[in-house]
Amino acid sequence: xxxxxxxxxxxxxxxxxxxxxxxxxxxxxxxxxxxxxxxxxxxxxxxxxxxxxxxxxxxxxxxxxxxxxxxxxxxxxxxxxxxxxxxxxxxxxxxxxxxxxxxxxxxxxxxxxxxxxxxxxxxxxxxxxxxxxxxxxxxxxxxxxxxxxxxxxxxxxxxxxxxxxxxxxxxxxxxxxxxxxxxxxxxxxxxxxxxxxxxxxxxxxxxxxxxxxxxxxxxxxxxxxxxxxxxxxxxxxxxxxxxxxxxxxxxxxxxxxxxxxxxxxxxxxxxxxxxxxxxxxxxxxxxxxxxxxxxxxxxxxxxxxxxxxxxxxxxxxxxxxxxxxxxxxxxxxxxxxxxxxxxxxxxxxxxxxxxxxxxxxxxxxxxxxxxxxxxxxxxxxxxxxxxxxxxxxxxxxxxxxxxxxxxxxxxxxxxxxxxxxxxxxxxxxxxxxxxxxxxxxxxxxxxxxxxxxxxxxxxxxxxxxxxxxxxxxxxxxxxxxxxxxxxxxxxxxxxxxxxxxxxxxxxxxxxxxxxxxxxxxxxxxxxxxxxxxxxxxxxxxxxxxxxxxxxxxxxxxxxxxxxxxxxxxxxxxxxxxxxxxxxxxxxxxxxxxxxxxxxxxxxxxxx
Numbered sequence: 001x002x003x004x005x006x007x008x009x010x011x012x013x014x015x016x017x018x019x020x021x022x023x024x025x026x027x028x029x030x031x032x033x034x035x036x037x038x039x040x041x042x043x044x045x046x047x048x049x050x051x052x053x054x055x056x057x058x059x060x061x062x063x064x065x066x067x068x069x070x071x072x073x074x075x076x077x078x079x080x081x082x083x084x085x086x087x088x089x090x091x092x093x094x095x096x097x098x099x100x101x102x103x104x105x106x107x108x109x110x111x112x113x114x115x116x117x118x119x120x121x122x123x124x125x126x127x128x129x130x131x132x133x134x135x136x137x138x139x140x141x142x143x144x145x146x147x148x149x150x151x152x153x154x155x156x157x158x159x160x161x162x163x164x165x166x167x168x169x170x171x172x173x174x175x176x177x178x179x180x181x182x183x184x185x186x187x188x189x190x191x192x193x194x195x196x197x198x199x200x201x202x203x204x205x206x207x208x209x210x211x212x213x214x215x216x217x218x219x220x221x222x223x224x225x226x227x228x229x230x231x232x233x234x235x236x237x238x239x240x241x242x243x244x245x246x247x248x249x250x251x252x253x254x255x256x257x258x259x260x261x262x263x264x265x266x267x268x269x270x271x272x273x274x275x276x277x278x279x280x281x282x283x284x285x286x287x288x289x290x291x292x293x294x295x296x297x298x299x300x301x302x303x304x305x306x307x308x309x310x311x312x313x314x315x316x317x318x319x320x321x322x323x324x325x326x327x328x329x330x331x332x333x334x335x336x337x338x339x340x341x342x343x344x345x346x347x348x349x350x351x352x353x354x355x356x357x358x359x360x361x362x363x364x365x366x367x368x369x370x371x372x373x374x375x376x377x378x379x380x381x382x383x384x385x386x387x388x389x390x391x392x393x394x395x396x397x398x399x400x401x402x403x404x405x406x407x408x409x410x411x412x413x414x415x416x417x418x419x420x421x422x423x424x425x426x427x428x429x430x431x432x433x434x435x436x437x438x439x440x441x442x443x444x445x446x447x448x449x450x451x452x453x454x455x456x457x458x459x460x461x462x463x464x465x466x467x468x469x470x471x472x473x474x475x476x477x478x479x480x481x482x483x484x485x486x487x488x489x490x491x492x493x494x495x496x497x498x499x500x501x502x503x504x505x506x507x508x509x510x511x512x513x514x515x516x517x518x519x520x521x522x523x524x525x526x527x528x529x530x531x532x533x534x535x536x537x538x539x540x541x542x543x544x545x546x547x548x549x550x551x552x553x554x555x556x557x558x559x560x561x562x563x564x565x566x567x568x569x570x571x572x573x574x575x576x577x578x579x580x581x582x583x584x585x586x587x588x589x590x591x592x593x594x595x596x597x598x599x600x601x602x603x604x605x606x607x
Contacts, residue, residue: 014140016070018042022084023105025113029091036120036140037095041084041105042073042133073104073133082106083127083153088113088161095120098169100142104133106153108176110161110185119167121199126153126176144173152177152206157185157215165189171199171229179205179235181215181244188218189229191254198229198257205235209263211244214273218247221254221289228257228292238263238298240280240307243273247282248292256292256322259283263298267328269307269337280308285319285347293322293350301328303337303365310338311352313345321376323350329357333365333393340368341377348374349406358386358415361393361425369397369406377406378437385415389425389449389459397429397437405429405437405463405473412443413480419448419459426455429473431465436473439463443479451475 014035017023020043031037044054047070075083083106094116095101101117104125115122123144127133134145155176157163160183165172170189181187191198201219203209211217221228231248238261240246250256259281261267269280280303285291294311303309311322321343331354333339343349349371359381361367369377377397381387387410389395397406408429410417419425427449429437439461451461453469463473568581 012140014038014142016040016045018045018073020081020084023086025086025088025091025093027090029088029093031093031095031101034096034099036100036102036142037093038100038102038104038135038142039086040073040103041086042075044074045070046074046132070135073135075127075129075131075133085109085153087111088115092116094118099140102142102144104144108153108155110157110163112159113157113161115163117165117170119169120165121171121173122163122165123173124155124163124175125173126155127151128153128177144175146175154178154180155205156180156182157187158182159185161185163187165199167191167193168196168198172201174203174205176205177207178210179203179208180210180212181217182210182212184214186216186218188216189220190218191221191228192223197227197254200230200232202232203235204233207235208237208239209233209235210239210241211246212239212241214243214277216245216247218245218249219257219259220247220249221252221256223252227255230257230292231259233261233263235263236265238267239270240268241270242279243271243275243277244279245277245282246280247284248294249283250285250289250291250319251287253288255290256283256285258292258295260295261298263296265298266300266302267296267298269303269309271305271307278306278308280310282308282310282312283322283324284310284312284314285317285321285345286314288318290320290347291322291350294324296325297327299328300330300332301326302332303339304332304334306336308338308340310340310342311350312340313343313347313349315344315372317345318347319345320347320374321350324352326352326354326356328355331356331359332362333360333367334362336364338366338368340366340370341379342369343371343374343376346373349376351376351378351380353380353382355382357384358388359383360386360388360390361395362388362390364392364394366394366396368394370400371403371406372400373403375404375406379406379408381408381410381412383410383412383415385412387412387415387417389417389419389427391420391423391425393419393425395427399431399434399437402433403431404434405431405465407437407473408439408441410441410443412441414444417441417443417446417449421448421450421458423459424457425449425459427461428455429463430455431467431471431473433467434465435467435471436463436465438473439475441477443477445479446477451477 012034015033015037017039020041022041023039085107086103086105088110090112092114097118098120100121101115102123108124108126125144129151131147131150136143155174168191189198189201219229219231228250248257248259272278283292283294311324313321324341341350341352352369369379371377379397397408399405429439449459449461455462461475463475465471566583568583571579571581574580
């Protein structure tokens with residue numbers, strides 16, 4: 001482990017610090033070099049042409065160690081040993097203007113540390129598996145190239161740690177598994193005086209990017225700075241919570257940068273800070289420059305507890321506001337959360353476009369567009385399944401002063417729009433002194449909302465203007481009509497004389513037959529079986545002597561008293577020679593019993 005306290009190099013030479021056992025920059029660590037600086041915990045450095053330098057092998061005199069910049073860093077060549085970390089603990093590391101400052105190793109940790117490269121480049125990279133990180137060198141501008149598919153390590157900033165590449169051409173790249181900023185830490189590029197556009201702030205994390213406790217990712221322009229840098233996040237999950245913000249803004253005549261987020265699994269924007277600062281994603285202008293756009297593509301987007309997504313202009317600004325484009329499988333806005341395109345200044349508001357499987361607005365969750373003096377603030381929703389509006393939620397495009405109201409277009413042709421009538425959830429495109437906007441809704445069904453000329457305490461659809469009915473906007477609701485004749489077959493107008501075939505000509509084939517044997521009749525359908533409660537009728541045999549042409553006589557009789565059972569007293573031979581027991585044998589001499597009868601009435605004589 002190297003505990004680095006400071007370094008000085010003559011001229012514009014670049015300085016490379018390598019230690020596979022780990023590097024710590026202590027509280028008093030400083031850099032005093034004219035060129036770029038790179039610290040790494042790689043095992044081996046590779047030079048152009050195949051030359052190598054290893055901390056564990058003898059130095060080859062042929063290696064151009066002191067004359068040529070490395071081309072790659074090899075990590076974890078000893079598989080049993082983990083890649084060591086780089087720590088910046090309260091140190092302040094900076095390079096001269098237009099130089100690079102790179103830290104690449106295992107976990108990269110900044111605890112109250114500060115990195116700065118004015119008009120230069122800063123890169124932080126965490127690597128946890130076997131891999132080769134390429135190094136591109138353009139004079140003193142160093143740039144890392146990370147391999148695809150290699151396991152990443154974590155990058156963390158805590159306790160007000162900062163990474164800053166101010167002014168034109170400044171750029172920052174952070175790559176890791178989890179990238180975490182906590183306790184008011186910040187990564188920023190602010191172009192204050194640069195005549196050229198600033199570079200890009202890019203954060204790439206294979207697992208998650210988390211901003212907590214007032215931490216920030218920022219790009220912007222101030223003073224006379226020109227066209228601000230773009231801000232790009234690519235990750236599995238993005239979490240912005242407790243007053244943390246991701247922002248691309250302009251406070252000058254320069255244009256604000258574009259903020260783009262790609263989070264495959266989810267994006268969660270939650271809550272506010274203790275002093276009421278909203279968590280969220282923002283593009284805005286406070287001056288004459290136009291704001292940039294905001295683009296989000298994510299599996300699920302959750303905005304709650306007062307958090308916001310906003311493209312706006314400040315009241316004193318004259319620049320145009322940016323637009324917002326959201327693509328998500330599911331959008332949930334709840335508990336005072338908002339997605340807003342607005343202009344409080346002289347410029348036009350941007351537009352809000354959402355493409356989603358479903359949109360759920362609950363407890364004052366709102367989709368808003370408004371403008372003070374200009375135009376814009378249009379809302380376009382493309383929804384596959386459902387728009388749910390609960391408890392004073394809104395989809396609103398309003399115009400203040402004499403501005404024209406924005407338009408609302410909702411296309412949910414295969415889905416539904418559902419609200420509760422008594423919960424005062426509204427779809428509105430109102431105006432103050434200007435003309436109201438237009439509302440166009442296409443859906444399979446709309447429930448709980450009703451078009452009304454004025455707003456009420458119920459759930460309304462309204463496009464009115466306070467300037468008078470002649471300035472009201474239009475409301476058009478398109479629901480598919482049900483065609484009762486669709487998918488039906490016209491029956492022939494001429495009856496068909498059907499006949500039962502008497503036989504089939506099937507030479508060389510056995511003729512078919514149908515035989516039904518049983519009791520209880522046939523089932524209603526040939527495919528059915530007889531049910532257990534079917535009536536069963538027993539077979540009967542007709543008396544051949546009964547004249548079938550005569551009506552049977554009907555008589556009434558009572559059941560005779562059954563004859564008592566009598567014990568057989570003898571037996572006889574019938575005509576077949578069979579022995580038959582009988583109670584009344586014919587008058588013949590019966591054969592005597594083989595046993596002596598018992599005299600039950602007399603007792604035996606004494607011997």
